[in-house]
Amino acid sequence: MNTRRITMAIIATALVASLACNAAAAQGLGSLGGKLGGALGNSGSLSSGNMGNVAGILQYCVKNNYLGGASGASGIAGKLLGKTQGGSSNADYQSGLSGILKGKDGRTTNLANVGGGNSDLKSKITTKACGVVLNQGRSFLGH
Template sequence: MSAHAQLDLLKNAVGGGTSGGTSGGSAGGLPGGLGGLASSGSLTSSSIGNATGVLQFCIKNNYLGGANLDSATDVKDKLLGKIGTQSGSAAASPGYLDGVKGMLSSPDGKTVDLNGGGLKEQLTRKVCDKVLDQAKSFL
């Protein structure tokens, strides 16, 4: 998918498209969209591991600020405890390493690159906020 098409789909997913504002109705408060994530009806991660990795990416790149940063760090640390393997390595958790690289994976296996491909910082911040909301539900 081209960077421009991915950006347009992300704008629609977070309510920034030309079709008018945000509309809820789906899990996570987002309408369908975001390329391969459209079929799931919401902007969600495929696994606890991927959500944890995406949170790590969002924290590292300062896409979450203020109270969300504190909350995200707390949620990420708790999830790392949940997904840690016997050896204590979260890297073995499905999707974690992709998430740390900024790759959000949908439940049906499609991915969206949050750190490139023409996605604007403001939209990536909104995605990070939505993944944080989803990650809290894993606790």
């Protein structure tokens, strides 16, 4: 049942993002972030429930080029990992390294599978999710 809800949430998010992309094509890509922000930024499953998972997701985002070096994501991930019980062996951190975002609400989203096979859509959704998690990491550190 939980897997079905996750699948439906991902499909709904992909549909909303797809509609946003069509609108963005007409208006220019500059407004895409705002359109996707409404679809993704308010989703409980796109912000993590703990520091370890945030640290892992940030490393996933940097490794897969969704966040650049100038974002400071690697440094933030390192600081968060230092505050995480168990360090790099923490299960939530390890999940994050694989792109599995563990939400505050207990749901998980696998960033490696978003976008329904559309690589452009996947990139946009994952980049947005990485930005949300980066802001959450900064918040955890008081930045």
